[in-house]
Amino acid sequence: MNEFEIVNKQLPEIEFKGYEEIKKQLEEDVSKYQNYLVTEDTLDFDTKLRAELNKKAKAIDDKRKEVEALISAPIKEFKNKCDVLKNLYVEVSKNIDTQIKKFEELRKEEKRKEVEKIIDKISNDMNLEDKYKSQLEFDERYLNKTYNISDIEKDLTEKVELLLEKQKEEKANIEAIRKQVDIVNQNTKVKLDSEDFIQKLNYIPFQDIILEIIEKSKKIEIQEKNIQLEQDPIANTINIPKVEIKDDEDIFEFKLKIVGTKSQLITLRKFMEQNKINYEKIGD
Numbered sequence: 001m002n003e004f005e006i007v008n009k010q011l012p013e014i015e016f017k018g019y020e021e022i023k024k025q026l027e028e029d030v031s032k033y034q035n036y037l038v039t040e041d042t043l044d045f046d047t048k049l050r051a052e053l054n055k056k057a058k059a060i061d062d063k064r065k066e067v068e069a070l071i072s073a074p075i076k077e078f079k080n081k082c083d084v085l086k087n088l089y090v091e092v093s094k095n096i097d098t099q100i101k102k103f104e105e106l107r108k109e110e111k112r113k114e115v116e117k118i119i120d121k122i123s124n125d126m127n128l129e130d131k132y133k134s135q136l137e138f139d140e141r142y143l144n145k146t147y148n149i150s151d152i153e154k155d156l157t158e159k160v161e162l163l164l165e166k167q168k169e170e171k172a173n174i175e176a177i178r179k180q181v182d183i184v185n186q187n188t189k190v191k192l193d194s195e196d197f198i199q200k201l202n203y204i205p206f207q208d209i210i211l212e213i214i215e216k217s218k219k220i221e222i223q224e225k226n227i228q229l230e231q232d233p234i235a236n237t238i239n240i241p242k243v244e245i246k247d248d249e250d251i252f253e254f255k256l257k258i259v260g261t262k263s264q265l266i267t268l269r270k271f272m273e274q275n276k277i278n279y280e281k282i283g284d
Helices: 021-031 043-125 149-183 194-202 206-228 262-274
Strands: none
Touching: 043 149, 043 206, 149 206, 194 206
């Protein structure tokens, strides 16, 4: 390529004739307005004065633009010529760049497939289930030329080990839920389904699920005991006396521990219900 040859590189010079005299004249002209005070009486005059001052300032700025445009014209022409020459290389470079990027995409796609095979192998060898394998993040940095296969394998192995801990913890939690449900079901006629609670592991902490199982089992036991008492043939034959309650009687509260046979407890409960005595179960 031939080197640029600039025939005339002389920088532009601008001679501002009479600059100091003009500057001195303007400073004298504006000095009388430095501490100028606008009043309501002089407002009309002051408005015209402002317009006149702005007009003079604009005239100076317009002249500056005129001279700048004249001086910069050769620079703009030179820039345009350089851009034309530069773009001859840029267009060719773009075409080559497009083709290079196609090969780069093919290389990345081949490496992506290779990394996916590595993911499958490590996951299978370490017995990582699909649920947790889907959580294995594909780091796009793996596709860089500088990221070699051995480093990728090391990074993936570490990630799989972390997911295996979660998988192991989930299996332990599932087993614990099933055991807890089995214990409950041994003591009740209404059976809980462990799968209903296992599904909640996706959005509820394990300990909260265990507490929910225990609470439900207590409610079931109470319901079944109440049903059993109501169905007792002996208790149903007992005549419960009704006590007359006066409106002005005081109300008292006692905490009692009641011990008796099934029929006695049924009789006591019916007595309290018929006579509108409030009660609640405090413990088992």
